[in-house]
Each structure stands twice: as structure tokens, then as C-alpha cells.
Amino acid sequence: MQENELIPHLFRTEYRKIISVLYKLFGIEHIEIAEDIVSDTFLLASETWGQKGLPKNPTAWLYTVSKNKALDFLRRNKVFLEKITPEIEKTETTSQEIEIDLSNKNISDSQLQIMFAICNPCISTEAQVGLSLNILCGFGIEEIADAFLSNKETIYKRLQRAKEKLKTEKIKIELPNQHEINSRLEAVLTTLYLLFSEGYYSTSQNTTLRKDLCLEALRLNLMLTEKKETDTPIVNALLALMCFHSSRFEARTNQSGETILYEDQNINLWNIELINKGEYYLNRASQGNQLSKYHLEAAIAYWHTQKSDTIEKWESILQLYNKLLQIEYSPITALNRTYALSKANGIKEAIFEAEKLNLADNQFYHSLLGNLYSNIDNIKALQHFQAALKLAKSKADQITISNAISRLIVEKENNKS
């Protein structure tokens, strides 16, 4: 790796580890101290490494420097030390020799505890996702703004406000007790789900960034399965869902970033390893008798890893959507259910049902009807595709719809001659 790439790389991989341990050490009320120490450390790295060359082990260098800076701070600020040492003493050591533990175990324990602290309903879900990206994934403000299709100032303000709120609410960085863990996990999973969706469905053209968001969501979700207290069926269900979806990552866009529809995807590009992992976690998810929306979505995603169109496949998908909609309605679920209906019960019934959906201002509603009407009533199909094109915002969607329109027009010409 080039020297000028090393610091950004280390920033991405190490920032989040050091900051978690320091956050945990200083507590939510003093997170700016932790942030200053880590920023100073990276600043010092870029200055001295440029002049004196790289240290033998850059990661160890960062750990040592940040540890020393934290210790210096504590020694210099006796008042502070007295205030927070009672806290530290209970968990760590004496006030004289404070141990700053940057072992893998303490890093992942701290990250898990911070995950619960951040995913707190007292701040908006948008802020939860943003803070997770910032603190747990080491994303800079600019990257977060890029992912949310927003600007740096908005994101910066949003994150600052959220941190202030966590402070005033005196949120503790700790794992909730066994009674609370399930209800608190819900908020954590919602955030991870949004983080993943942000990457998977985002209209951002930056495919590398989008893939990174998905991988980060996977990594954090995996962390939950690695800790006994949080390794619940519902956590496994969400992880299975992410594995199945991610398995199609390479197949769903072409080199220029255009969407490749499911039907046209090259199965050879599907990631078998991720599909197998998905099945493994889906099996673990089916222990117990809880049926969450993540279970249903994971099961649907499982069927989509089976490319051949069997009756069993589409009937299963239809019934899963029927159940999913009863747990939680969303327009996109309603549209997907109607597509499954066309495969399981026939196109006529699906058109009849689609027209009841009352979603005329949704581009995907028109795309669905355009598809259903194709070869049945091509004039109607064309009208719907044109309506969809008007509503489509992302370039990728516009291209997909335009392709469908030109296919229809070509067929019309062929039929004439």
C-alpha cells in the first residue's frame, strides 16, 4: 500500500476501534475528549510519518500514541480524574495506573455497548444510522453525506444534535440487562436494516460506497451473533437476509453502474459462499417460535437465490408476502406481493389486484403494471411505463424503464411488418 493511502485506510479500520474504547472509558458525557484524542493521534501520525517515515507497525503506533494521550489527559486533569475514577475503578484498575485495553475483545465489547447506546429511540433513526456510520464504522462526515445524498453541514449538525441528546439523556455505554435486551435489540436491528438498505437500494451512483455500507451492516450484525446475549433468532434472521441480498451484489449492476434486473442476471456472478452463509443463519433463525419481518424477508430472499421458476417457489414467496404485509404494510411490499401473485396465480388476477393498490404516484406501481400488461395490452403497458419514467428520479431507474419502452416499441414495429 502507498504511504498516502495508508493513513486513510488506517483511519477507516482503526479509528472506530480506538474511539470505541475511549468512548467507553470517558463515558457519553465526555465523548468530545475521546474524539479529540483520536483526531490528535491521526494528525500526529500524518505529520511524523511524513517526516520520519513509517513506523514498523503503524497500527501499534496508533494504539500506543492514543493510549499515552489518554493517560496524559487523565493525569493532567486531576479534577476530572477524581470525578471519573470511581467509575473506572469499579471496572478497570486503581487511579494510579489506568489500563487502556485495546485488545480485540475489549474493542468488540465496547463497540457492541456503543451500538446499544447509539440505537436509542431518544434520537431519530436517521441520526442513529448516521452515528453508527460515524462511530462504529469510521465513516467521515463527507462519506455519510454522500451516502444520504445530503450535504456535509446538514449531516454534521444532525450528528452533533444527536450526540448532545445522548448526553442530556445521560445514556450509558453498556449492554442492557437480559430482560431489556430483546426490546432494545429491536432499535439496533432497525438501524442495521436501514444501514444495509441505504447501501443496497440507495440511488447514489457511488457503487463502492454502497457496497461498503452493506458490508459494514453485515459486520455489525455478525458482531451481534458472536456475543451470547445478543445471538437471538431475530438477529440471525436479519443476518441471513443481508447475506442473501449481498450474494447478488456483483450481478445486479454492470460496469457502468446500471441496474441489471433479476431475470437478466448472470447466476455465475452470484456469491455461493454468501448464499450458504445465509442458509446457515436462516436455520439458526428458525430456532424458537418468533416470526419477525426479518424472518419473512430472509425467507423471501432465500427463494430468490433459487433461479428456476417453480410453482413451489412463487407460491411460497406469495404466502411469505401475504404474511409480511400483515406484520407491516409498505407500498413496495404490496407491489412485490402483486408481482409474486402474477407468478403464482396468473397475470389476470395480478392486474386486477394491482389496480386496487391506489399507488398511482409511485413509479414502481407503473413499472409493475407496465410489465404485467406487456403482451396483453401493449398500449396500456406503454402508458404505464411512460408514467413510471416521469416519476423516476434515479438515472439507473430511468435507463431500466426506457429499455422496457424501447422493447415494447420494437415489438410493435415487428408485429406491423
Next chain:
Amino acid sequence: MKEFLLVFRRDFVLNEVQSSPEQLQAMMKPWQDWMGSLAAQNKLVNSGNRLASDGRVIKPNSVITDGPYVEIKEAIGGYIIIRANSIDEAAELSKDCPILSIGGNVEVRTLVPMD
């Protein structure tokens, strides 16, 4: 939008024969598809419940009888709650209910919110 209770009634005696899992599955599909259709229109408030055929009716003076099918031929087999703009729309939505194809009926009632 108002909420409406749909009560499904049918003759329980007709269906005493034990059904195979495949038959049960085939019987359930129209129900699941219909409920899915209501949910896809965002008109399903509560998926309700199915009711077993046995029951008890309690009357004054500690009189308890088996029922209610002894007295009412059309016993309640289940219920759901839906959302609609009017009782007419709710009735319209009930027209596709699978109970109708096995000789049953649907009663539509407006829920009165408790204040």
C-alpha cells in the same frame, strides 16, 4: 377512515371430516391470498383469529350450555378488522371473502371508538 369488524359465519356441522394437511393447505390458500390482498391495499387493521367449533354459553343463574352451534346453525368461525372509508366500501371489500364460496356469510359492523 373508519374501522370495521368482519364476522365470518358458517355451518360447522358440514365440516366434521378430518382434512389432510394438503387439503388444509388448499383450504387456507384462498384465505391467505384474500387477507394478503386486503393488507396490500393497506386495509387490514388486525388479522383477527379463527375460532374453534366448541364453546360454552353462560346464562343467568349459572346456566352453562354447550354451544353456540346447538342453537345457531351459522356459528362464528372467525373475524378480522379492516379499514375503509365507509360501510359500503367495507361491504364491497368483503365480496371476495372465501367464506362465501363455502356457503357462509360475512357480517360487517362499524367499530365505535371508546372515548
